[in-house]
Amino acid sequence: MNIKVLDTTLRDGEQTPGVSLTPLEKLRIATKLDEIGVDFIEAGSAITSEGERESIKGITQQGFNAEILSFSRPLTGDIDYCLDCDVDCVNLVVPTSELHISDKLKTTPDKLIELSNAAVDYCKDHGLVVELSAEDASRSDVDFLKLVFENAIEHKADRVCVCDTVGILTPDTSFELFSKLNDIKVPVAVHCHNDFGLAVANTLSALKGGATEFHSTINGIGERAGNTSFEECVVSIDRLLPEFSTNVKINEIYDISKLVARSTGVYIQPNKAIVGENAFAHESGIHSDGIIKNSATYEPMTPELVGRKRRFVIGKHMGTHGLDNRLKELGLNVDKNQLQQICNDIKDLADKGKTVTDVDLQAIADNVLEINHEDRIKLDELTIVSGNKVMPTASVKITFDDDEILNAGVGLGPVDAAINALKTLEVFSDVDLIEYHVDAITGGTDAFIDVIIKLQKGDKVVSARGTEPDIINASVKAYIAGVNRLLRD
Template identity: 30%
Template sequence: MERRDIEIMDTTLRDGEQTSGVSFSASEKLTLAKLLLDELKVNRIEVASARVSEGELAAVQQITEWASSKGYLERVEVLTFVDKGVSLDWMKKSGAKVQNLLTKGSINHLTHQLKKTPQQHFEEIKNTIALAAEQGIATNVYLEDWSNGMRNSKDYVFQFLDFLSTQPIKRVLLPDTLGVLTHTETFAFVSEIAQAYPKLHLDFHGHNDYDLSVSNVMEAIKAGCHGLHLTVNGMGERAGNAPMASVIAVINDFMPNIKVSVNESSLYKVSKLVSAFTGFGIPANKPIVGENVFTQTAGIHADGDSKKNLYFNDLMPERFGRKRKYALGKTSGKANIQKNLQELGLTLNDDELKKVTARIIELGDKKEKVTKEDLPYIISDVLDSDTFQQKVFVKSYVLTHSKGLKPSTTLALEINGERIEAHAQGDGQYDAFMNALRKVYESKNMELPILVDYAVRIPPGSNSDALCETIITWKSGDTEFISRGLDSDQTVSAIKATEKMLNII
């Protein structure tokens, strides 16, 4: 079967910028325009709405200057309006050569918003197209609210398309402006137009209000459309537009007769950059580009991956410039931990592996996020605990820290089965804990070693929720020794290191 090319037009810089609270600077727009055309290799980009602002004009001027030097000028598009040439004057200043002219695709919009007859509207559109052609500007035409037009005023839509068939335009752009189409309607509506007007180039522009944009895109392609409008991370007004990464993956995996130019391996990089520029976070479970979508959490999945890749589908992370991860937490099995150990170049025997697994599950039960970088610390903590038999337990404690009051600790300790409580203040929470501990030991006529060094570290590259390792050096007589504690809370990790010391002595 001969493969059919589908044009991909990215409208992140125009429609995506209509996401609430999002505005790109001129330099960000230029950076993204370069990335979209040069690296992601989309066919076209829609970069702005005409007449918006001076800043927008400057941004488009920079983009068209760069695009011109690369021979890409015909691939840069601007949204314009039927406004007696005002938008076209703006276009001329911007250096752009392709206008996407916004017109009314439903009788509802035409009569209530413009208060015009179809004939009046068509006449003004005809004049705008002619004026653009005189100025060397090519025209694509948006039929705003086209989906509702097909539902409620189909005769008007076909009257409009009859008129457009006589005009020197490049493309007809069919937007589901309010994101209301189902996949069956998308197929029916696009099919009807594609069959009735075989010479028209049709683009489908899907919104995602019902989370149906990707399925609607698939049906529009099957129905015979020639181009798609997508945005990075599905950005756009309300629930956004059809998302670039998901659509490209779906076409590549489920539509073998369709060919797109987009470079899959750059999707993740571009997604991260758009997120950084906009401050608009990517949901962790967003397909293809989300943080968690290539992370196996369940141990049984990691085990299956080791045995013939039983839990893999065609969405291999390497396709998108990513790597599969194996999460560490309460559902981790030994297989998950083995995968992470392999990446770190570490090996443990079966007994050690069991103990490390148990410790990770215990941390996971406390809702702590355990990372690959935490593993060496956990191993050190667990194997360190094997060097003594526990007879001293810190059973409970209350740490208080209030502005204007000295930190204090109430402590309950169990020594050889006997429970002893004490309360003390200190210069900090840990100092208060140590003062309370001293009271307990003095009451038993026992001495504590002297603390000579206290170091805290977190795994390199970690966040504020990382596990924290406290390493304390103690001196007892002439002997120095070290104990370590591990927790996501710094004071608690110091208390755990201290509990180990109490058992070592």
């Protein structure tokens, strides 16, 4: 059975505290959602503001394959704004629990049904597709919920949706609830929230119970603990529920996950399923050994399935097989005894609480192999000028091979100025700084600062570290160390 996917990143996802997307950001996300095969895109809530309406109009004008919706209350004013935005469909949200009807709307169940029916009629009279969403359905009387749905269907509603608004379903109760709705004559959707961490599990159970559509957000963003995670649900359907399928291009999931993370500023926890940076990372020696022999031993899917790459992490849990694989990637061939010595040295370093980077690994391996590299770039002088009314300015003097080079740069702060002074030099021009992390190793204002960076040149990525009491010196030394490493490679 083909399951339809409604993405509400641009509406429910944007309700994440602190998130406010620009029209251009919304359009970029909607464009990618359409490209990867999402069936329905909830572009926003037209009643919200003029800016929101402009965003929705920008999306509806694109001629996407996906059906474009707007959220709406069962009020003609809300629906008129949806019509102004030229959406295909209205997600008509009607509360169905006694709590919401009596305490929020201050009305009665009978009047609620009248309100719902009138709103559906108004939508259909104006040529809109209607998905009627029952808010707080999971705390509603099932018979009353069905009565609301049946009335809406009599008034030509096209789809209905059961909303677990406060995330109180469990997989068992979700399956039971949707099984009771199997006699509904139109497609039934599920919309779950993640307050107890069960949104994906409840959504999958709803599909097994008879739902044929699910609502989700990219990376599971949304109010409070968020919504059903799009990527987790789509991949789970593909890999774990062979009786179901979606139209989503799974190999592009990571791309849209990163796009939404960058646009919203809600970054992804490293251990998040499917799209987290550690989802396909291996440090354990047992796991690395198994992965090298057959990836299925410790991976339920290949990383390429979702647009990812596997990586082996250097650390005290690493075994010799994974380490040997990483050394070969760095162009280093070692014998059995050398490999074991490098492994022991890494464990000693990690036991001291130190993060083991590629630069550390290179240094350890060089020491074991008695290889001494002469750095081509050396920092001779670094001068910084900064203050309340002075644009941070840096001058650097370096020796590159046998040539002395003097350069200057400005930036938002002294570290930025120092790096900019280097980046404008030809030797640094094709190197991108892709990650920058700072830790204070000790306490106090004279603390040692540990700067860890990642640099990229073409398809090569290296890590580098600088440790100094001065954050500027530490940053510059880390940057130059990384570039020296790239030049050696």
